[in-house]
Amino acid sequence: MAFETAISGLNAATTQLDIASNNIANVNTTGFKQSRAEFSDIYTGSNLGVSSLAVSRGVRTAAISQQFDQGNVKSTNNNFDLAINGGGFFMLSDSSGTVYSRAGAFGVDRSGFVTNNAGQQLMAFNVDTAGLASGTPVPLQIDTSDVEPKASGSVTIGINMRATAAVVGIPFDSTVAGSYTNSTSMTFYDSLGNSHNGVLYSVKTGVNTYDSHLLVDGTEVTPTAGGVITFGTDGKILTPASGVVAYDPFAIAGAAPLTLTLNYSGPTPTTQYGDTYSVNALDQDGYTTGRLSTISIDETGRVFSRYTNGQSRQMGQLAMANFANPQGLRQAGNNAWIETFASGIPLVGTGGSARLGTVQSGALEDSNVNLTEELVKLILAQRNFQANAQVIQTEDRVTQTLMNLR
Structure with a gap:
C-alpha cells in the first residue's frame, strides 16, 4: 500500500516540476500566463465499514489551472x-x-x-x-492605397474688419494696393488634387459696407448674388443674412469646375470691431491626394x-x-x-x-511568471520527490525484513 501511495506522490512532484519548469521557460514569452498544479487526496473507501479508519491512497492532480492576472x-x-x-x-x-x-x-x-x-x-x-463598429468580426486589413483628392467647396472665414478703415475711393484693381482695404490668401484644390492660389479682397465702399472680390489664380470669380457684405451697429454681419456668399463655377482645364461657397458666419464669425484687422479662422474642405x-x-x-x-x-x-x-x-x-x-x-x-x-x-x-516564486516551487517539488522516494526505500526495507524471517 505504501508503495502505491509513494508512487502517487512521486507523480505529483513530477507534475509540479513540469509546471514550474514550463513557467520558468516562458518567463520572457509575451502574453504568457503561468499555470499552477492543484492536488487532492485519494480515498478508496473505509476499513471494515468504519469510516473513521479510512486510509488515504495518496494524491492525484486535480487540475492544472492558469492564472490570468495582469502582466507588466x-x-x-x-x-x-x-x-x-x-x-x-x-x-x-x-x-x-x-x-x-x-x-x-x-x-x-x-x-x-x-x-x-x-x-x-x-x-x-x-x-x-x-x-461605429458593426457586423461580424473579420480579419483586419490595412488599405495602403492613396486617398483620392477632394475639390474645395465650402470655405469658412472668420476675420475682423477694421471699423475705422477709410472708404476706398478708386476702382478695385488687385495690382493696385490702394484699391482695396485688406486681403487674405488661401489655397484651393480642384477635383484632381491640384492646388490653386486664392486671394480674397475686401473693399470698404461705405459706412459698414464692403465689396468682396475673390480671385483664383489671378482671375476673379463672379459671385452668384452680389458679394456685398454689410455690418450692423453692433459689429456683426447684417447682410447677407445667412453670412454665405456663393460663386459661379470656375472653369479649370482638365478638372471639374470649382464651385465655391464662402461662409462668414461660422463658429468664428466675421465681425467689424475696433481698429485692428485680423484673420481669426480660415478653413476649407478640399485636399490633395495623400499617401499613407x-x-x-x-x-x-x-x-x-x-x-x-x-x-x-x-x-x-x-x-x-x-x-x-x-x-x-x-x-x-x-x-x-x-x-x-x-x-x-x-x-x-x-x-x-x-x-x-x-x-x-x-x-x-510581459509574462506574469514570478521567477523567484517558481524557483521556490522547484525546491519544494524536489523535496517532495525526495521524501516520497524515501517512503519507497523504507517500505522496501520493511518488506525485506519480513522476507528474512525464518
Missing part, C-alpha cells in the same frame, strides 16, 4: 505592438478557426493583413460612416490611418472577447487559447466595454 506592460516603438490593460483577449483567425490571445506582437503581411508571427490574423469589426503615413490605434481599439495630406480614416475597430470562465480555455500553442464547454461562449465586444480591458498601442504585455 512594456512600451515599444511599434504601433502594431498591442497590450490589453484589464480583462479579455485578442481574437485571431487561422486555418482551424478562431483562437484567443494576450500576445499582441503584430505586423502587416504582404497582403495588408495584420498578423502575428504564427500567421494568425487579427480580427476587427467593420465601421460605418459614423465610425502612419497607423494609430486608440484605447478602444479603433484603427486609424493617417495620410500625408492631413486626412485620416478609420479602418476598423479591434474585436475582443472574454469568457465567463477563462480558466476553462484550452491552450493551443503559439500563445493562444481556444474555447471549450467549460469556458463558455466568447463574449465579444470592443475595448473598454463590459468586462473588456483597454488597448495600449506601442506596448506589449
Whole structure:
C-alpha cells in the first residue's frame, strides 16, 4: 500500500516540476500566463465499514489551472505592438478557426493583413460612416492605397474688419494696393488634387459696407448674388443674412469646375470691431491626394490611418472577447487559447466595454511568471520527490525484513 501511495506522490512532484519548469521557460514569452498544479487526496473507501479508519491512497492532480492576472506592460516603438490593460483577449483567425490571445506582437503581411508571427490574423469589426463598429468580426486589413483628392467647396472665414478703415475711393484693381482695404490668401484644390492660389479682397465702399472680390489664380470669380457684405451697429454681419456668399463655377482645364461657397458666419464669425484687422479662422474642405503615413490605434481599439495630406480614416475597430470562465480555455500553442464547454461562449465586444480591458498601442504585455516564486516551487517539488522516494526505500526495507524471517 505504501508503495502505491509513494508512487502517487512521486507523480505529483513530477507534475509540479513540469509546471514550474514550463513557467520558468516562458518567463520572457509575451502574453504568457503561468499555470499552477492543484492536488487532492485519494480515498478508496473505509476499513471494515468504519469510516473513521479510512486510509488515504495518496494524491492525484486535480487540475492544472492558469492564472490570468495582469502582466507588466512594456512600451515599444511599434504601433502594431498591442497590450490589453484589464480583462479579455485578442481574437485571431487561422486555418482551424478562431483562437484567443494576450500576445499582441503584430505586423502587416504582404497582403495588408495584420498578423502575428504564427500567421494568425487579427480580427476587427467593420465601421460605418459614423465610425461605429458593426457586423461580424473579420480579419483586419490595412488599405495602403492613396486617398483620392477632394475639390474645395465650402470655405469658412472668420476675420475682423477694421471699423475705422477709410472708404476706398478708386476702382478695385488687385495690382493696385490702394484699391482695396485688406486681403487674405488661401489655397484651393480642384477635383484632381491640384492646388490653386486664392486671394480674397475686401473693399470698404461705405459706412459698414464692403465689396468682396475673390480671385483664383489671378482671375476673379463672379459671385452668384452680389458679394456685398454689410455690418450692423453692433459689429456683426447684417447682410447677407445667412453670412454665405456663393460663386459661379470656375472653369479649370482638365478638372471639374470649382464651385465655391464662402461662409462668414461660422463658429468664428466675421465681425467689424475696433481698429485692428485680423484673420481669426480660415478653413476649407478640399485636399490633395495623400499617401499613407502612419497607423494609430486608440484605447478602444479603433484603427486609424493617417495620410500625408492631413486626412485620416478609420479602418476598423479591434474585436475582443472574454469568457465567463477563462480558466476553462484550452491552450493551443503559439500563445493562444481556444474555447471549450467549460469556458463558455466568447463574449465579444470592443475595448473598454463590459468586462473588456483597454488597448495600449506601442506596448506589449510581459509574462506574469514570478521567477523567484517558481524557483521556490522547484525546491519544494524536489523535496517532495525526495521524501516520497524515501517512503519507497523504507517500505522496501520493511518488506525485506519480513522476507528474512525464518
